[in-house]
Every structure is written in structure tokens, then in C-alpha cells.
Amino acid sequence: MSSYNFLKDSKRSPHWxxxxxxxxxxALNQQNQQxxxxxxxxxxxxxxxxxxxxxxAYQRQQPVTIQLKTVDQNNRHLPDIxxxxxxxxxxxxxxxxxxFIPLQExxxxxxxxxxxx
Numbered sequence: 001m002s003s004y005n006f007l008k009d010s011k012r013s014p015h016w017x018x019x020x021x022x023x024x025x026x027a028l029n030q031q032n033q034q035x036x037x038x039x040x041x042x043x044x045x046x047x048x049x050x051x052x053x054x055x056x057a058y059q060r061q062q063p064v065t066i067q068l069k070t071v072d073q074n075n076r077h078l079p080d081i082x083x084x085x086x087x088x089x090x091x092x093x094x095x096x097x098x099x100f101i102p103l104q105e106x107x108x109x110x111x112x113x114x115x116x117x
Contacts, residue, residue, distance in 0.1 A: 039077040042067050042108035053109045054093055058085040063112040066095075068105050082112055 045053075057064045066081045081101075087094035093101050 037079070039067070039079060041077050042110075044069075045106075045108050047103065050103060050106050050109050053111070054085055054088060054103075057109075057111065058088060064109050065112050066101070066106055067108040068101070069107045070105065077107075 053064065056062075061084060063082055063084050066083070068078060068081070070078055072078060081095065083095040085093055085095065086098075091102055091104075093103065093106075095101060
């Protein structure tokens with residue numbers, strides 16, 4: 001008799017488990033894509049070129065894409081940073097939310113609208 005009640009109740013209950021599973025699977029797939037993404041290293045620019053592009057971007061308030069020298073534990077480059085330059089000094093630039101990036105950590109910088117996608 002208890003198995004009859006179980007089956008009867010399960011037919012009336014909403015089937016939310018499938019929705020939760022598909023959302024979870026989609027989130028895991030997206031996380032996997034991010035972890036497996038390969039960011040091709042762009043050429044190392046000289047400090048003179050980097051500072052020239054950054055100063056121009058700051059003056060014109062144009063967004064830039066920055067590739068850092070930093071790599072992950074698998075020796076892969078991190079995702080590029082696309083941002084406006086909010087300020088700079090002799091050693092650092094200031095980007096979103098007062099985040100400082102040392103100029104020595106920048107591998108490559110380019111105006112966002114001139115990059116090849």
C-alpha cells in the first residue's frame with residue numbers, strides 16, 4: 001500500500017529536479033569552457049609603446065584591451081582586460097574600481113576598436 005501512495009504522490013508533484021539539473025549542467029559547461037579557453041600570447045611591447053598607447057587612451061577616453069604577462073599554473077595567459085584608463089603615474093595605471101596595474105606587468109595593450117577579433 002505504501003508503494004501505491006508513493007507512486008500516486010510522485011505523479012502529482014512538479015518535476016523541478018530536471019530544471020535544476022539542466023541549470024547545473026549549463027553552469028558546469030560554461031565553467032569548463034572558461035577553464036579550457038586558450039588566450040594566445042600577443043607580442044611583448046616595449047615600455048615606451050605601452051605608455052604611449054595608455055596615455056593616448058587616457059586622454060581620448062577610449063577603451064583598451066590589456067594582456068598581462070601573468071600566466072596560470074598551466075603556463076597559460078589569463079583573459080584580456082578591456083577597460084577605460086582612469087589614471088596613471090610613473091609605475092601604475094588605474095582601471096575599473098580603483099584597481100592598480102603595474103606597467104611592468106603589461107605584455108601588450110591595444111585600442112579596443114582597432115583589434116582584430
